[in-house]
Amino acid sequence: MDYYNILNFKKEPFSNSPEPEFLFQLPQQTSCLQKLELAVRLRRGINVVIGDIGTGKTTLCRKLIQNFSSISKDSAEIETHLLLDPAFNSVIEFLQTVAMMLGIKDLNNSESEWHLKEKIKNYLFDKGVDERRIVVLIIDEGQKIPENCLEILREFLNYETNNFKLLQIIIFAQKEFQTILKKRPNLFDRVNLLYRLQPLNFKQMRAMIDYRLSIARDNEITPSLFSFWGLIAIYIATGGYPRKVVILCHQIVLTMIIREKNKAGWFLVGSCINDMMTPSFRKLKWALTGVFIFVLVGLSIGTVMLHRQEAVEQKQLLVNSIMPVVSKVKQETPVSLSAGVKNIQKGNTQNVKMPEYLGNLTMTKRRTLWWTAYNIYGEVRPEIINALSIANPHIKNKNIIVEGEKISLPSIPAHIEPITDGDIIVAVESGKDLEIVYNIFQENSFRQKMPAVVFFSFWNKKDGINFAIVIDKCFKDIRAAQEVIGKLPPLAADKTKILSQWDANTVFFNRRKLQR
Structure with a gap:
């Protein structure tokens, strides 16, 4: 169902596809992209981005490719190649895949490992030295790379001139890849940049949700779909992991449509978490309940204190007359419904009716x-x-x-x-x-x-x-x-x-x- 049309979105705000335009560039994302682009331009070799499941690695990867494709003409051209699944059965299969991605011709299944390496090396030399192009190999799901293929990547780093590496490698991987790297010090020592992505804090998550809604509406100014306490519930349930936030928000919007609601609060979000009850959300149900009880107790205490304060302030209001804060007021503009703020013309108003x-x-x-x-x-x-x-x-x-x-x-x-x-x-x-x-x-x-x-x-x-x-x-x-x-x-x-x-x-x- 195209629910985004019902809510007058131009596109789906909480799609689970890694769409670069929906990447909300918080300081850590901006810093990561800038450091990666700088490393590629300087031809520093291998760079690694580490993050838990759902921290936005794939979306960041697509955004990086988009940035490389829009670089100005006066800079060296960057040629990017994306490897989505590096789980190869053999070194030969890995080398053949890389060679085909690079566009190397005259390949056959009978070629040896040495011949494939030589063809790749010659290709990189022609591109990097003769044509002055930067060739980038981007690998997603890097934790799947077999150990023998990691050794091939290390050998690729040996393809270099006196000034720069011929192949730039960027790996996006889950946290376990860092342990794998540390077991191979001859490769780990060559890593130029090791960047760790963290989940979002509450403020960042809220900004990300607002940004996605804004993009989905072509920057049209509209009310927020989520109340403050609804956002609190989303954050508790997701831990600030972007993928979980997107999945939960998608479910919340569907529920809002079914129930004909225009805003999602604490209880509506809680019911969506209950309905989903996937392993990643199930353990958070009791956390939400506990926090809610804590909030109720806090609000009860706060309400008593607030009423006492309001009683004092109300007495003060009855004494003070309310005047405009600024003296520059147009005569025809209403300032207040109070006679103390604006002189109201007296007259017979009993028969005045509210307009239709x-x-x-x-x-x-x-x-x-x-x-x-x-x-x-x-x-x-x-x-x-x-x-x-x-x-x-x-x-x-x-x-x-x-x-x-x-x-x-x-x-x-x-x-x-x-x-x-x-x-x-x-x-x-x-x-x-x-x-x-x-x-x-x-x-x-x-x-x-x-x-x-x-x-x-x-x-x-x-x-x-x-x-x-x-x-x-x-x-x-x-x-x-x-x-x-x-x-x-x-x-x-x-x-x-x-x-x-x-x-x-x-x-x-x-x-x-x-x-x-």
Whole structure:
């Protein structure tokens, strides 16, 4: 099933194929690639990359080949040959395979080991000296190389000029290959680079998942599929091994589709681990349970302490009047629903009715109906999609929206309030025009400079409909809000507004609860 189409991905984000474009280059991957490329350019001979199963060796291998194929024309040409399975039955078979990969002609099955070596040596000399080309032999699954073939690799390193090796060898292998190498000191001593890949830490794993989702959506800005606790569960279950992360995330996305969920949390991830129950995941089930109990105890203690702190802060809020943090405020832009923040014109508002529509949006190339609905309403339930369909009868296929087409967004009140009484939130942009504020929300350059933000829309009889881009966090006091504002870029900080003291009749349209 092409589940990535259902979620409006352009390609599958969690494929188990080693696709180079999905390699998220963390410091260790970047360092490894740079060191390998430098070693090849300097023609240093043999280099080895060691890593546990699932640390991303094969993907790194494919990325390296891709890098070599895109090297600039003014540098020496690099000719790469990839050997996927080096488990040969004999030295002759190994030499014949290498000779065929190099493109050596006039080979026959009756040739001796010596003749094959000579042909390979002559070929490498012609390429390396006469044509000034760098020949690279890349071997994946290096732990499968028989000992007699390792001796052949050592002999290949003897093919050299006074200045450089004629054949560059890069081996990607599991950890046991290091033990094999140490048993052959005459080969181990010649290793130019021995690089060890490690599993990811939590921050790196989270960044890798976000990167894969971004690539799968052609860098379209969209909400994360995983909650913080969902990511914690993924990390505990996988230990940060990229392959396990990809396998588990694939299963989680399928489960989200089946259950019609738009976000994966702790329990959904836990159920996926239960369903998989492969040897690599089974032992982690109890670890997840133990951590969850620990977290519950910690949260219970923390909640008691937090309530005590909130009681003190709430008394302080009742005394202090809330003023805008920045004085540069456009008169037509709503700053707050509080009379202490903005003077509201008095008048008869009893007969003011909530409008049927929030407004209209013009669909751009990268926008989809599903993710637009998620951004506006905080979730994509069947009733929301049905309301959108009724409001936009011209849309025949909800999966295909023509660029430039206008859609109407009906006013669908949230069944929950995203904030509670006394909460303070920070708006980095706000206005009365849905399309203007939403276009800013969707800009890559805007989002990259900001902490996590949410598109926030609300209505009351006094101010009408307001749209804002707010930081995804509720604050309990002004000082905490001001600290966050102080960390924003200067141009963004100048536009911030504090929203607080909500009208009791305020209607919210985004169902997403802000973080605390």
